[in-house]
Amino acid sequence: MEQFPGMSRRAFASGSVLAAATFAWPALRAQSQPETRKITIAVAKKAAFYSLPLSISEQLGYFKAEGLDVVFSDHESGALALQALTARSADICSAGFEHIVHLQAAQQMYQSFVQLGRAPQIAFGVSTRNLPTYQSVADLRGKKVGVAALGSSSNLMASMVLAQGGLKATDVSFLEVGEVDGALAALRSGQVDAMSNTDPLMTMLEQKGEVKIISDARTLKGTTALFGGPMPAGCLFAPLEFIRKNPNTCQALANALVRGLKWLQTAGPGDIIKTVPENYLLGDRGLYIASFNKVRESISLDGVLADDAPRTAYKALSSFNDSIKNSKIDLVKTFTNEFAQRAKERFKA
Secondary structure, three states: OOOOOOOHHHHHHHHHHHHHHHHOOOOOOOOOOOOOOOEEEEEEEEHHHHHHHHHHHHHHOOHHHHOEEEEEEEEOOOOHHHHHOOOOOEEEEEEEEEHHHHHHHOOOEEEEEEOOOOOOEEEEEEEEEOOOOOOOOOHHOEEEEEOOOOHHHHHHHHHHHHHHHOHHHHHHHEEEEOOHHHHHHHHOOOOEEEEEOOOOOOHHHOOOOOOOEEOOOOHHHHHHHHHHHOOOEEEEEHHHHHHHOOOHHHHHHHHHHHHHHHHHHHOOOOHHHHHHHHHHHHOOHHHHHHHHHHHHHOOOOOOOHHHHOHHHHHHHHHHOHHHHHHHOOOOHHHOOOOOHHHHHHOOOO
8 A cells, every 4th residue: 555755554544643732723613703714715717617605605605694795806816816716816726736845845834724616517528520449548649638727637637648658747738728719719619639637528528429528527436547546626725824824714715615516416407507606607508517417426425535536636746747746745734624614513414
């Protein structure tokens, strides 16, 4: 069994349970008032399914019910949302868990305190136009692969698919194509031979027969097959200093999000359609519902990060990033389940 820097499997598992004690959070009293009521959250694509729990909790008034005035700063990618957080124009970031690992490798301590997604919600497909006789990953050698952004989760997934098929990332050319219009144009014009991207784009391309999906991290089974374990995706994270100084605020955020996640457990597609803003539907309710059904099981049930998830992320990231591979990453410090666990008990999520 693979071990990670300075940590045994037993120590990791026990450490996650004791994370709150490690950081000595101030005691939280029942119904304590948030230290900071107005919170700015930098979000990677708020209209995307990746961020759906945020939109649900906002639309249903769950943040206000916790005494919070939440303002969202919407960005085209997780990298840009992260820039807003590190530049202190936002208090919290909603983006992929992998950013926290990158930050720690750069000696910056940030921590996830609520998980939104328990799978990356990304699919990898090959162009049926450019590669009509596709047989295996080996056919991608020398080809162009479109990703939402270079260095993004979609880029990481594409690299994993290639590695699993015996190719290196350098065996292909990665092109940054965005997530909707740019990606669609790149595929249809033949600029790329394969695509690693999110929904609703991939569901639409799949429905129209324009791509053949060869790896699917929109499902838990597909995620485990590709990454070898549970792969954490979207989460709320903040500087460790902010969390220490604002435990009641973080608890209020966790309460609102876990309440939203519980609502999502039983909500039907029609409920989602009625709740999210109209512009999220992209003018095609049928496509939106089909996409939601594809990613539904990837949405966290209770905001709690599985103990094995950070290890899976570290293993994947270190496979392609020497700075992470050569850093002593303390995975226990990348997350805490303290707040989500309390919220889970409160709302019986």
